[in-house]
Amino acid sequence: MRNYGSILSYATLCALAVAAAKLGILNAYIQLILMYIGINIILSVSLNLVNGYMGEFSVGHAGFMAVGAYVTSILNVWLFTESPVFGPPLLSPFSAVFLFPATLLAGGVAAAVVGLLVAVPSFKTRGDYLAIITLAVNYIVKSSIENIQPIGGARGFMGMRNVIGSMQAVLNLPWNLIWVFICVGATVWIIQRLVNSTYGKGIIALRDDEIAAEIMGVNTRRMKIVAFMLSSGLAGVAGGLFAHVLGYINPGTFTIMKSTEVLVMVYLGGMGSLSGSVLSAIALTIALEVFRPLQLVKWVVLPLLLILLMIFRPEGIMGHRELTDVFPKLRSWLPPKEGRI
């Protein structure tokens, strides 16, 4: 029972939220914010794997998100809907309900493969130099998409609303919300398990001292590939969800601005802290909504927040600790850690 306590309570919360959305207690706006929060949690937690746990500095997370967003959207529009680009649906629109997760996964895999563009150079370079490579990858992705005319180029790509529509035709549920909840749960679950296994701790050893890690038997290249591919793959999944929540994507969304937003979340929450990333994704998403009337001034307030943070609390809200370290009582809800001392 205790082993599944955290999963059960998360599932219950999500079910309640879905029920509330279905019954109309949560209006569309609140639902939208909930979905943004979820997507941002996936983005910040996955970026934290690279920037926090592995100690590299990736500033191109939005690029991977774009790959996932486009691959998932194209697959869905091509397979399940009647569209001007791809013509009649390849499969029955009703199968979207079952196959949507597979297309999300395909988007994630595609993004993970693009992640290799960063993982392979990371064997030789690190730190600032690698950061510039991630920036370059971000631009390569964005500009490539802008130049592929059949999928809309710079004008963007749409038609994802119909996919969600055909899911709702099968069963009238807030599907977007459900998929976001499932993906958030899976992301946190995967990364939490990875970084708490001896295998995954190899990534942390790599951050502390790469030479010592390699000489003490950690296959650093493999660990870098695992970390970069997992991180970019999850960003791809987040992108796929983002595309379906919005119903419309264009390459301009996935610029360094978007990457910076995720970076702020990671550093606000604390590097190497999963619960920090989750908390800051929630806090920042809500703050951005509150700042919405400020419009462009938002981009003055947010960086200012970052400056203040770096001066007064450079380690972030949590700073290498988890919620369970701050509130030990929470631990009774969580599965006992293997052989913790």
Next chain:
Amino acid sequence: MTLLEIENLTHYFGGLKAVCNLNLRLDGSELMGLIGPNGAGKTTVFNLMSGFYRPMEGEIRFLGRSIRGLRPHEVTTLGIARTFQNIRLWNSLSVFENICISQHCQLGYGFFHSVLRTPGFVRSERRVKKRTEELIDLLGLRHYAPEFPKNLPYGLQRRVEIGRALALRPKLLLLDEPAAGMNPGEVDELIETIRWIRDEFKLTICLIEHHMRVVMNVCERIKVLDFGETIAEGRPDEIRLNPRVIEAYLGDEEPADARGN
């Protein structure tokens, strides 16, 4: 039984000959010392042995197999573990985790197992934890297991590093200046520890050391390097009296002003 064999090993850094025509043989459960003045190329030899540098000339064979061109973690997996001159522990991980992670190459599971927590994963983690507990008890680190290494005194950090290397179940242990920065009390303890490790774990130890008390007390055989070349090799009492060694360490016996003219 020959454990490690080095033949005509030569390595340059730019124009600097760091190691020149080195020949070395290490037999099973031997305790050998590698000494020499600063810059003699001792650590370079260690870096070559552990695969961190790729030798420019010559051959290194471990258990009859060439390790030339292997990556460091592959060499480690074969059974060569080392410690570092300037301690290189993972400071944001506890002592316990440090010793666990060095068994990384023996985990036998990968990413998917660690996420899905398969039976293989559980077995492997249990094995790693058990091995770590044993080592921690053997090295008397029980009390410090949950601490971060950076909070421990120097002598203990060295001990943790040795524990981390032993966790790999090496056949050959390379110790790079294990006594550096230790006080006399800690040095005595270290001498005991090194002997005890060799007997307890039945392994071969090769150590670099400047501390003559450690070298003379612990090593059965000593090799002296100077400017990358071997200038002497033999038992401690032979080395102590070897004129070339004395010259390398203390300089020429002729007074400096006499040489100038």
